[in-house]
Each structure stands twice: as structure tokens, then as C-alpha cells.
Amino acid sequence: MRVVLAEDLFLLRDGLVRMLEAYDFEIAAAVESGPELTRALAELAPDVAVVDVRLPPSHTDEGLQCALQARRERPGLPVLVLSQHVEQLYARELLADGTGGVGYLLKDRVFDAEQFIDAVRRVAAGGTAMDPQVIQQLLARRSHTAQPLGRLTPRELEVLELMAQGRSNAAIAAQLVVTERAIAKHTSNIFTKLGLEVSDDDNRRVLAVLAYLDHGSH
């Protein structure tokens, strides 16, 4: 699997390259600025891009803007965005086109190589990987402003949180140490209680949940 990596800090870039290579990814390019990233994404057509939000030369959200622009030109281009901080505002922009293949994680998540690599693979496959912090913020805000979430059992809330992060039923089952069938049952309960249409497609399911959490209140 070919990866384009954009990160301006040498230590982090170097570490990420080594980690990705250790898990058999092929590094198509490891760049350190916005313009280089735009060029690499256009010319190298990678399977997935791992991008730092803040990049030179402007040191603003240049990485995010490049990624969004590339996805406008090539819808569904898998992009995993990394940042020192996560903002619902940015998550919303990444998810806005509703096509999936998007990830948005705190840089801290690279501490856990297994989980991080899992997220990269999920995004590359068209799935979603949202940082737990984003989901927690969404849930906190939602529970203040809407009723339906209050009808979920604590276990269902837990499942909803993991589902919104983009995990598959199998992964959720493994994390909560229950069977996949139990998770499937929780999932269908959640969808019924929230009034969402049940879908067998994992990616579509995640996007529906995220859209519900973000916009359902308005």
C-alpha cells in the first residue's frame, strides 16, 4: 500500500516513515510543506495520505486545506489527518462530503502503533477513523441538547462511541470483550432508538452516526 506522508517536524516524519515501513507500507513520498503535498497527491496517486494539519510555509491549517482540495479534485481520496489538537470544526469539514475514507486523529495516537496502523488501513479502505476526543465532544454536546441519546443504555452509549470512531463490529466486540452478535444487537437497538436507517455497510453506518451526532440537533 502506497502512502504519501506530510509532516514538517523531522523527528516525527522520520518516526512515522519507520513505523509505516515496519508494517509493510510503501512510502511514495514524505514531504514537509503544503505545496509539496499538493504536488505529491496529484502526481503519485497514493492509496492513502497521512497529513499534519499545520504545515509550512504558512504554518496555518495548510495541510488540512491541501487535503480537502485534493479530495475535491479526487472524491474519496483516503486522507488521515493528524494534529496536536482536535477540533469538531475541522472534523465537520472533513466529513462534509460524506464519501468516507477520512481520518482525523491526535498525534498522540501514534503511541499505540497497532491502533494507529489499524486506523490508516481503515481509512485507506474507505472507512473512517475519528479521534475519541472528537467523539466525546460530540456526545457531550449532543447529550445537552437532545433527548434521544438519554434513551440509550450505558452499554449502548459505549458501543455508539466506538462505532462513531469508525470501528467495525468485530473491533468493537474485541475491545469490549463480547461476541460480535451481541454488538450487532446493540447496534440495531441504537439505530432504532435514534431513528436512523439500519445499513449493513460499515462505512455508511459510521457516517450516518456521525452526521446524526453533529447535525441531528439542528
Added chain:
Amino acid sequence: MEMWSGRGIRTRGPEVLVAGGRGLVLAVGGFTGAVVLFVLSVVSILLVPAGVGIVTTPWVLTGVRAFADRRRIIAAEWCGIRIPSTYRSLPADTTPWTRCFRMLGDPATWRDLGWLVVDMTAGFVTALLPAALLFYPLEGFALAAGLWRVFTDGTHVGWWYGFVPVSGQGSALLAGALGAALLVASYVLSPALLRVHFLLTRSVLASGDGELAERVRVLTESRRTAVDTSAAELRRIERDLHDGAQARLVAMGMDLGTVEVLIEKDPAKARQLLAQARRSSAEALTELRDLVRGIHPPVLAERGLGDAVRALVLRLPLVSEVDVDMDGRADAPVESAAYFAVSEVLTNAVKHSGAERLWVDLQHRDGMLRVTVTDDGEGGARVGAGSGLTGVERRLGTFDGVLAVSSPAGGPTMVTMEIPCALS
């Protein structure tokens, strides 16, 4: 010209009459007051060596100040001419001795006395002219209409009207014509003449650096606040780093050192310590992230004020709307001040108002950034009494910004902030 058209005359006419009337009031009242106060002041000051003056001078000078202040108000009300009042403040309970010499040591006192002299001479004339130009023509008309017969039988010059010797009906008509000419002059000049009076007053009474002095005072104060605030911020950051991230890094280093020793002897224990070190590093990162957010929020750096406020509002447990109308970005310090001001106001609203909805409106127009935060809570928010809004007011003061709160009991609360700034 506007003033000669029908509508012009309807508005100009009363204006001229008012100017004439005001001139008369000023001339009579001003002259009397100036003469009396000047004489009293001179006598009182001359009596200072005798001792009596020490007691009387403060009284008289206070009267002079009141008289001058009255004229300042009139100048602003009648002609829109602002004359700053720049007397040095006097301590409340002092001996007449101190009061007397404090007042005599104030340059504004001597400006006042100089002004009294000018006011009873040049000031009197400039005030009287609009009145004279309005009323003197009446005499000319009366002469032409037959009043001349009272002064002369038509054989000799019995009366002078201005420079016209009145000696019969013919010259009386000439006097009437001069009266008409004067009336026209009055129509054109009167309001301007009254203005001249106040400009003269200002040139004598204003120190020329009154506004500057006031500005210096305000700047000194806001600078002190800014320095105090930033020093307190630095102390807080130092403490947070010392007790937080720094301590965690020390713990991590210790854990890793122990791991080095244990890795062969007790691999299970070593693995446990490694996990603990990783947790510490994650916690240190979280603390640093929160700290950074408090120093300069990343979204503000990346996107500017509008999106930073949007991101901020998304963290609140309220339904909210943000409306941004800004073309460009303000300077970083202004942006930061505005952001933290909004943040504080929002925190206040969430904590105290019991609101369910929030509206934030940001717009930049005519060199002024205006932020309005409205909530549907129960109201009763006030500046002062240790409320967070006082801090906001001080923070904005550094940038000549102002804060206004409208929060009737029962709500809604609307907080408006304005900061003069340019966008780039």
C-alpha cells in the same frame, strides 16, 4: 445657496434669531460675571499675604471654575465646540492653606483669570455683535418710519444712525436702508459670529494639551493593567508547567531508568513500568495541549478569529449560532484579546445565565471590530463586583476597546464589545 432658498430661510431665520438672543445673554451675563469674578479674584489674591486671602481665594477660584465650566457646557451645547476641563484634582480634606496654594499652582487657574479679562473685552464684543446686528436695524427702520421727527425738525442733524447723519426724511430713509443692509449681514454672519466667540474662548481656556494629558492618563493605566495581567499569566503558565508536564517528564525518566535495570531481572515488572511511562507521556501531552489552548488557541493561529470562535462555541453544551462578517484578519494581539474576551463572556453565559441558546455575531465595519454575544438566559449580568466581565473590560481596554452589557432581570443578556482595529 441653500440659505437663500425658501426652505433655507425658514430654517435659517430662527437660527439667526436664536444666535442674536444667545449673543445678548452671553454678552450681558458673561460680562457681568467676568468683571465681578475677576475683581474678586484679584482682591482675594492680593489679600493672600494678609492671611484673609488664604481662606477666600479657594472659594473665589472655585466660583471662577464653575463659571468657566458653565461656559464650556454652553460652548458644547450651542456650537458643538468642546473645551476640555483640565483642573488638577484636589484632595478632599485639606487645610485652606494647601487648597489655596494648590489652586494657585495650577496653570489652569491663571488661564482662567486671563480668560476673564479676554471675556469681558473681546469676548463681550464677539457675543454682542450677533445681537447688535439683529436689533440695531430695528432702530433704522423706526427712524425711516418717522421716529426721526423726535430728534430733528428737518433743519439740522439731530441723530446719528451708525455713520448716517439723520437730518430729515431723506436721510432717515438712508438710515432705514443701512438697517436693512445690517439685517442682511446679520442673516449671513450671526451664527458664525457666535462660533467665533466660543473659538476665542477655547483658544484662551484650553491648555492645548488637555486631551493629550487625558490620553496619557488612560494609556498609563491600561498599560499597567496589561503588564500586570501578562505577568500573572506568565506566573500561571510557569506553575502549570512546573506541576504538570515537567513533573510527568521527571516521573517518566525515572520509570525508564528503572526499566533499564529491571529489563533482564524482571521483564514483567519492566513492561508494567513501560506502560506507565507511556501513560505519563500521554498525560503530559494533554496538559501541554490545554496549556497551549490557554496561551494561544491553535485554531486562532490557523484560521483567525471567526473560525476560532466557531470552534469555541462547538465546545459549549448549548445550541448556538455564529455569524461572521469580517474581510481579513486583525493583528494577532487584537485577535487574541478579542478571542479571550469572547471566551470569557461565553463561559459566563454558560455558568450563570441558565441559557439554552446563544448567538455570537462578529463584524468589522469602519475600522471597528464589533462582537455581540446574546443569550436567552435569565439576565442580571453586571460589570464589576468581581464578575468575569470586569476582566474582559480591562483586557479590551489595552486596545482602546469597550464593553457594554445589557442584561435586564429575566433576560435576555446582550454583551457588546468593540475594538478599533484594521484588517489585513
